[in-house]
Amino acid sequence: MKSLKLIYVAAFSATALFSACVSEGEDPGVEYAPDMYVSKGYEPYSQVADQERSITFQGETYLINKDGKTMREPVEGTIARGKLDFIFNYAPGDVDEKERAGRELSNPLPLTQANLEAGRRHYNINCAPCHGDKGLGDGLVGQKYPKGLVPSYTTDRIHNLKDGSLYYVVTHGWNMMGAYGKMINPTERWQVVHYINYLEQN
Incomplete structure (x- = not known):
């Protein structure tokens, strides 16, 4: 009889113990090092x-x-990751500065499929509304302007721009085009430059 009581107590204790280990809803139960x-x-x-x-x-x-x-x-002079922009200060809206950027800046990103795909994504979001998905200046917004006002990438004026000059234009804008320096970070701008070059060649 005594052993039977011990069995009952052990069974009840085991049931209570295992029941307590079941979590309900979003409660994870007991956590190690919470x-x-x-x-x-x-x-x-x-x-x-x-x-x-x-x-x-x-x-x-x-x-x-x-x-x-x-x-x-932060320590003076600290630059957050992904925020490094121009090494030099290029004044916006200046032909000489745009040409200087073309001479002094080169694309630091390798031409890879991943960078090209990222450039295509950012281009379609920010550039295609005016310049069109193929860079012909025939985007939905670009069509509302007189023909030729939004340039096609096939023109010599655009085709001859160096990477640094393209980066300058994307950053600061040019003529009626707005500046995108605050909308896409430097890495994304260089990816867009890769994609613009791809559109020019294709």
Whole structure:
């Protein structure tokens, strides 16, 4: 009889244990190292608890968060990844500057299928409405302007532009064309330049 009670207790305990391991809905149940899943978030510029932490370098002690903020100003001259633009400052809307860009800038991206496909995607979004999907200046928007106002890439004027000059025009705009420097990043602009060259040749 005593052994039977032990069996009942063991069975009940096992049932309760395994039932507790079943998660419902979005509840994952018990997590190992939950901080790895749900990290503690800080609001930008909010005070943090470890503001007194410090490091010592060459005999000098520096506070890691001397102002007690989670977000700190980057080191002067820091350039965010993907944000590197012109090495030199090229003034917009200047023929000489456009030609200088053509002499001094070359496409840093290799001509690969991936870059060409990315260039096609960005071209169709930003350029095709005016220049057309084949670069003939016959896009839905371009058709509303007098013929020739939106240039075709087959013309000598466009065909003879160097990569740096094309990049300059995409960045700063030219004549009636708006600037796209704030809409597509430098890498995407160079990909568009690759695709424009592809359209010129095909």
